[in-house]
Amino acid sequence: MFHLVTSVPLQAGGGFLYWAVIFFVLAIVAAAVGARGVAGISMEVARIFVLIFIILAIVSLLL
Numbered sequence: 001m002f003h004l005v006t007s008v009p010l011q012a013g014g015g016f017l018y019w020a021v022i023f024f025v026l027a028i029v030a031a032a033v034g035a036r037g038v039a040g041i042s043m044e045v046a047r048i049f050v051l052i053f054i055i056l057a058i059v060s061l062l063l
Contacts, residue, residue, distance in 0.1 A: 016056065020049035 027042035 016049045016053040020046045020053065023049065 023042045023046035027039045027046060030036075030039035030042060
């Protein structure tokens, strides 16, 4: 009879921080194995994901 209504906060791209950590770990493993090209690319992708996460976090705090 009763319907529980929950409000979900507006979240755009909540997985960016998760994927940044995944690529960071991949870069660490690749650097340990000696694959410097893969490590460099993974660190760049992780850096971009962290920047996107920070930008989206600031925008969501302002809204």
